[in-house]
Amino acid sequence: MFGLFKKERKRGEQFLVGSTDIHCHILPGVDDGFASLSTSVELLEREANAGVKRVYFTPHSMGLSGAVVDPRSYGTHHHHHPHSSKGGKSESSRSIQDESANASVFSSERNYEFEIEKLRAENKIVPSSILQAAREKEYAEINKLPEFLGEPIGGFSDAHLKAKFEKFKEFYTGRVDVRLAAEYMMNKEFLDKVKAKDLLTYSDGVHVLVETSYYSAPLEMDEILYTLQIEGYKPILAHPERYRYMGWNDYEKLKEKGIEFQLTYLSLTGYYGKTTLKCALDLLDRGFFDYTGSDYHRTSTFIHYAHKLDFNRRRTEALEKLFANNSKL
Ligand SMILES: [Fe+2]
Numbered sequence: 001m002f003g004l005f006k007k008e009r010k011r012g013e014q015f016l017v018g019s020t021d022i023h024c025h026i027l028p029g030v031d032d033g034f035a036s037l038s039t040s041v042e043l044l045e046r047e048a049n050a051g052v053k054r055v056y057f058t059p060h061s062m063g064l065s066g067a068v069v070d071p072r073s074y075g076t077h078h079h080h081h082p083h084s085s086k087g088g089k090s091e092s093s094r095s096i097q098d099e100s101a102n103a104s105v106f107s108s109e110r111n112y113e114f115e116i117e118k119l120r121a122e123n124k125i126v127p128s129s130i131l132q133a134a135r136e137k138e139y140a141e142i143n144k145l146p147e148f149l150g151e152p153i154g155g156f157s158d159a160h161l162k163a164k165f166e167k168f169k170e171f172y173t174g175r176v177d178v179r180l181a182a183e184y185m186m187n188k189e190f191l192d193k194v195k196a197k198d199l200l201t202y203s204d205g206v207h208v209l210v211e212t213s214y215y216s217a218p219l220e221m222d223e224i225l226y227t228l229q230i231e232g233y234k235p236i237l238a239h240p241e242r243y244r245y246m247g248w249n250d251y252e253k254l255k256e257k258g259i260e261f262q263l264t265y266l267s268l269t270g271y272y273g274k275t276t277l278k279c280a281l282d283l284l285d286r287g288f289f290d291y292t293g294s295d296y297h298r299t300s301t302f303i304h305y306a307h308k309l310d311f312n313r314r315r316t317e318a319l320e321k322l323f324a325n326n327s328k329l
Contacts, residue, residue, distance in 0.1 A: 013050050013051070015265075015309065015319060015320065015323050016047070016050045016051050016052050017050075017051035018051055018053050018327075019051065019052050019053060019054075019323050019326060019327070020052075020053060020054040020055070020056070020323075020326040020327050020329060021047070021052060021054070021055045021056065021293055021294050021296075021326070022056050022058070022181075022202065022209070022236075022262065022291055022292075022293045022326050022329055023056065023058050023183065023209060023238060023262060023264070023293025023294065023295050024055060024056070024057060024058060024293065024294050024295060024296040025057075025058070025059060025060070025295070025296060025297045026040050026043060026044065026055065026057055026296060027040070027057035027059050027161070027164060027165060027168060027180070028040045028139070028168070029139065029140065029164070030059045030156050030160075030161055030164055031059045031060040031156075032060070032297060033059065033296070033297045033298070034297070034298065036136060037132070037135055037136055037139055037168070037171055038132055038136075039298075039299060040168070041171070041172060041174060042299065043296070043299050043302060044172070044174050044176045044178070045174055046299075046302060047176060047302070048174055048175040048176050052176060053176070053177060053327075054176065054177040054178075054179065054327075055176050055177070055178050055179070056178075056179045056180070056181045056202060056329070057165065057178065057179070057180050057181070058181050058182055058183040058209050058293075059156070059161055059182055059183065060182075060183050060185065061156075061158060061161070061182040061183065061184050061185065061190075061200070062185045062187070062189075063185065063187050063188070063189025063190055063192075063193070105133065106133035106134070106136040106137045106140070107133075107137075108137065108140065110133070110137075112130060112133055112134035112137055113134065115130060116130060116131070116134060135171055138167070139164070139167050139168070139171070142160070142163050142164055142167055143160075145163070147159070148160050148163070158182065158193075158198070158199075158200050161180065161182065161200065162180065162200075165180040179202075179203060180200060181200050181201060181202050181208075181209055182199070182200035182208075182209065183209045183210070183211055183238055184199070184208065184209065184210045184211070185210075185211055185212070185213075185218075186210050186211065186212050186218045186220065186221055186224045186225075187218055187220065188220060190210075190224060191220050191223065191224050191227060194224065194227050194228055194231060194233070195227065195231070197231055199233065201233070202329040203329065204328075204329065206232060206233055206234045207233070207234045207235075207236055207260075207329055208228065208233050208234070208235055208236065209236050209238050209262065210224070210225075210228075210235050210236065210237060210238065211237070211238040211239070212243060213243075214242055214243055214244055214245075215244055215245060216245050217245055217246075217250075225254075225257060225259060226257075229257075229258065234258075234260065235259055235260070236259075236260045236261070236262050236290070236291060237254065237259050237260070237261050237262065238262050238264070238293070238295070239262060239263070239264040239267065239295065240254070240261045240262075240283065240288075241263065241264070241267050241276050241279040241280040241283055242264065242267065242272060242276055242279075244275075251283065251288060255288060260290035260291065261283065261288055261289045261290050261291070262289070262290070262291045262292060262293050263280060263283070263284065263289040263291070263292045263293075263322060264280075264292070264293060264294070264295040265292045265293070265294065265309065265319065266294065266295065266301065267279075267280035268280050268281065268284070268309060268311075268319075269309060271301075281315075284315060284318050284319070285315070285318075287318070289318075289322055290322065290325055291322055291325050291326050291329070292319065292322040292323060292326060293326075
């Protein structure tokens with residue numbers, strides 16, 4: 001009776017066994033992705049249980065032109081949210097609903113270290129909620145380090161992301177091999193970074209994840225991609241199936257230039273709508289994709305997709321090939 005259901009689940013999750021995720025927003029409190037250490041660690045635990053081996057955190061790096069830093073937590077920064085202001089799907093408002101129940105709430109006023117010492121001195125059990133809040137506060141304190149205080153209003157610098165990631169690794173004791181890269185918005189500030197050869201790449205030091213707005217091509221796009229290649233980088237375009245302004249001519253031109261494509265496999269479940277689904281299937285069938293990633297912004301997405309990835313053999317093999325490529329990064 002439950003056989004069919006079980007088999008369906010397996011079809012969705014089989015791709016994850018031994019896999020590497022090259023695109024997600026799980027590093028907490030740095031963009032419109034995860035909000036707290038505890039929800040991040042919890043999802044990584046679920047991923048580990050599903051067989052995921054390695055996860056690259058790819059926080060949005062937007063330069064000066066508009067950040068997606070989430071004001072919910074870790075806040076010294078308060079920004080507008082470019083996705084919602086452009087009429088796109090607001091990732092952040094949804095994750096508040098998804099995660100507020102689990103997110104640990106810390107107060108920057110409370111001295112947790114002192115409270116923990118005191119409880120221990122009195123031989124009392126320290127509640128895990130206090131320990132968690134203390135960790136969250138310590139993680140948030142990075143925002144107040146002198147070297148990061150003068151940061152532009154446009155969001156966290158790569159140095160800041162690195163500091164956050166190092167702190168995250170101090171706390172994270174799970175099984176997933178976590179690494180840091182970034183998802184760079186292709187704009188003027190990014191072009192300057194490329195020229196300065198100052199990028200958060202994948203571990204091979206050359207592959208770089210880049211994105212554009214969903215609605216229009218950046219003026220500097222050709223120049224940026226060209227400069228990346230001249231400087232020895234290998235640009236991977238994040239979720240080409242989601243850019244509404246791109247057509248087949250654009251895809252073909254980009255592939256001719258040697259730009260690699262990353263499929264967000266949620267697109268194949270219809271999660272982003274029918275247009276994106278169709279485009280993703282077309283690109284997959286034409287063999288245009290090179291890698292695949294989750295682009296997780298919150299835990300519920302993980303639950304959503306697993307039951308829905310279910311293809312014929314040809315497409316299953318195509319997707320497996322992308323996951324095999326992921327493992328090289
Ligand atoms: Fe992303």
